[in-house]
Amino acid sequence: MNTAALIQKVWNFCHTLKDDGVGYGDYLEQLTYLLFLKMAHEYAQEPYLRESRIPSGYDWAALRGKTGEPLEAHYLATLHKLGEQGGMLGAIFFKAQNKIQDPAKLARLVQMIDAENWVGMDTDAKGDLYEGLLQKNAEDTKSGAGQYFTPRALIQAMVACMRPEPMKSIADPACGTGGFFLAANEWLTGTGEWIRKHGDWLGHEPPRLTRPQKAFLRDETFHGNEIVPGTRRLCLMNLFLHNIGELEGEPSVERSDALIAEPKRHVDYVLANPPFGKKSSMTFTNEDGEEDRDALIYERQDFWTTTSNKQLNFLQHIVSMLKMDGRAAVVLPDNVLFEGGAGEKIRRKLLETCDVHTILRLPTGIFYAQGVKANVVFFDAAPKDGRVHTQGVWFYDLRTNQHFTLKTRQLKLDDLRDFVACYNPANRRQRQETERFRHFTYDELIARDKASLDVFWLKDDSLDNLDDLPPPDVLQQEIIEHLEAALSAFRDVAAALPRFEQKDHA
Numbered sequence: 001m002n003t004a005a006l007i008q009k010v011w012n013f014c015h016t017l018k019d020d021g022v023g024y025g026d027y028l029e030q031l032t033y034l035l036f037l038k039m040a041h042e043y044a045q046e047p048y049l050r051e052s053r054i055p056s057g058y059d060w061a062a063l064r065g066k067t068g069e070p071l072e073a074h075y076l077a078t079l080h081k082l083g084e085q086g087g088m089l090g091a092i093f094f095k096a097q098n099k100i101q102d103p104a105k106l107a108r109l110v111q112m113i114d115a116e117n118w119v120g121m122d123t124d125a126k127g128d129l130y131e132g133l134l135q136k137n138a139e140d141t142k143s144g145a146g147q148y149f150t151p152r153a154l155i156q157a158m159v160a161c162m163r164p165e166p167m168k169s170i171a172d173p174a175c176g177t178g179g180f181f182l183a184a185n186e187w188l189t190g191t192g193e194w195i196r197k198h199g200d201w202l203g204h205e206p207p208r209l210t211r212p213q214k215a216f217l218r219d220e221t222f223h224g225n226e227i228v229p230g231t232r233r234l235c236l237m238n239l240f241l242h243n244i245g246e247l248e249g250e251p252s253v254e255r256s257d258a259l260i261a262e263p264k265r266h267v268d269y270v271l272a273n274p275p276f277g278k279k280s281s282m283t284f285t286n287e288d289g290e291e292d293r294d295a296l297i298y299e300r301q302d303f304w305t306t307t308s309n310k311q312l313n314f315l316q317h318i319v320s321m322l323k324m325d326g327r328a329a330v331v332l333p334d335n336v337l338f339e340g341g342a343g344e345k346i347r348r349k350l351l352e353t354c355d356v357h358t359i360l361r362l363p364t365g366i367f368y369a370q371g372v373k374a375n376v377v378f379f380d381a382a383p384k385d386g387r388v389h390t391q392g393v394w395f396y397d398l399r400t401n402q403h404f405t406l407k408t409r410q411l412k413l414d415d416l417r418d419f420v421a422c423y424n425p426a427n428r429r430q431r432q433e434t435e436r437f438r439h440f441t442y443d444e445l446i447a448r449d450k451a452s453l454d455v456f457w458l459k460d461d462s463l464d465n466l467d468d469l470p471p472p473d474v475l476q477q478e479i480i481e482h483l484e485a486a487l488s489a490f491r492d493v494a495a496a497l498p499r500f501e502q503k504d505h506a
Contacts (some may be wrong), residue, residue, distance in 0.1 A: 006125075007129050010129060027099075029099065029234070031133070032092065032237040034109060037059065040061060042119040042120075044059075045407075050248070052089075054089065056476075058082060059076070060114075062078075066107075069103055071103055071106060071110070079098060087250050088236065088248070091236055096233075115477045123243055126242075137149075149368060150180070151366050152179060153411045154366065154416070159271065159381060162271065162378075163203075164187060167212075167213055169265070170184050171265075172270065174225060174227075174258065174273070175272075177235050178224070181239060182244075185221075185222075190204070198414075198417075199328075203425060223252060224254070225256055225258035226255065236252075237255050257315065263320055263321045267323060268322075271330075274311055298313055303317075303320075303345060309335075309342060309343070315346060315377075319350065319354060328378065329377070331375070333372060333428070334454060335377075336377075338454040343450070347450075351451070353382060355391075358376075358377075358395075358396070359396070359400045360396045361375050361396065363399045371487070386504075390442050392440060392445075392496070393440055394423075395437070396437050400459075401458065401461050418434075422437040435458070438455075
């Protein structure tokens with residue numbers, strides 16, 4: 001079976017399972033378990049003869065020969081047994097459950113996977129299949145998986161600006177399904193359709209990696225955190241299908257809250273889109289048996305200030321992760337650029353202690369989470385010598401008079417072509433102002449109210465020209481996003497009221 005036919009077969013089976021109430025996310029998990037077992041089986045054969053660490057009796061050979069209820073029972077036992085193991089094996093099968101209740105359909109899925117040689121399949125084909133399912137899962141608003149999925153065009157443009165080099169470490173403290181890692185891997189290996197199609201204007205030069213560089217890329221380049229077990233599982237499988245990581249090795253993504261402690265290692269690059277939502281919190285049951293939420297405040301010596309604002313904490317954490325010459329590109333919501341209090345203090349410290357050189361104002365309508373207005377902040381680490389290291393910041397406005405939606409006009413890499421050209425990754429010191437690209441000095445920015453970096457200068461044409469409004473579906477989406485943003489702000493105010501009332505009574 002050719003690759004296109006196989007991908008179509010896997011997709012068709014997904015639609016069959018949906019009739020039984022098995023969504024994209026559940027299908028992805030079951031596909032992950034079975035694919036991992038089948039590939040481990042293939043690697044254990046000639047010419048590879050690799051150790052899989054899968055206990056005898058719980059491997060692919062023991063599974064594929066069964067049908068009906070014996071298959072279902074043995075599958076459950078296999079998931080439980082493998083979840084007790086260490087390393088990559090235990091990470092993939094951590095708290096694994098069977099979501100396919102019909103034994104006949106489970107048997108058909110096993111047979112479909114068993115019929116193919118997955119190790120020998122082209123990496124792009126396996127990756128495209130899995131990435132396609134991840135995107136479909138993100139588009140399913142009921143699953144909530146969209147919060148773990150960053151638009152791939154945006155990731156690709158960020159990687160093209162950063163231009164990661166071989167033998168250097170790359171981290172993402174909230175890595176979701178691994179989009180930044182995959183794009184960086186494709187840049188370093190010269191693979192990926194986006195590079196083949198746009199490599200000329202991206203400035204990509206085909207690499208010639210040595211054997212040590214290839215080994216470092218597979219085993220030591222990427223370091224991530226993902227607090228949600230199911231999402232971490234999908235991320236690890238996504239990486240594994242793209243030849244990142246080893247069956248018998250330790251997982252490159254930790255199942256932990258990255259903010260809880262100081263970084264274990266310092267890295268060369270951070271590429272990240274931390275979770276949306278301002279507050280870090282944990283859920284607990286109070287004395288009345290009701291669920292309550294309490295704000296998490298991280299007391300860390302390496303943080304400039306203490307706050308429960310999740311994005312501000314991630315920004316401080318990312319600064320702490322960088323080596324002396326490290327570089328970062330981080331997606332952050334608008335409130336990080338203008339919020340007072342802890343936000344102002346952190347912005348001033350960031351401008352002083354790092355070289356904040358570029359901010360990309362992103363358009364609305366590109367994220368699966370509603371009501372998000374975000375930016376990409378590019379900055380470099382700098383010596384701790386007491387000097388101010390930000391001389392000035394270049395702003396690119398991709399928001400004003402730009403209209404995108406997830407259905408009718410998705411953000412494409414071509415939409416970011418002018419930004420990449422203005423960023424000029426080959427020589428950032430030779431930049432030119434354009435209509436959308438402006439430079440502001442450190443003194444100009446620090447003199448603004450609360451040292452706000454929420455800078456804009458373009459005129460919104462839709463405010464004056466009613467005959468040139470966006471299409472109705474775009475207008476509808478923008479109205480929804482504005483309402484969602486307003487509701488989020490009201491929720492934050494409401495959450496703060498009990499604390500203020502307690503202080504007043506005290």
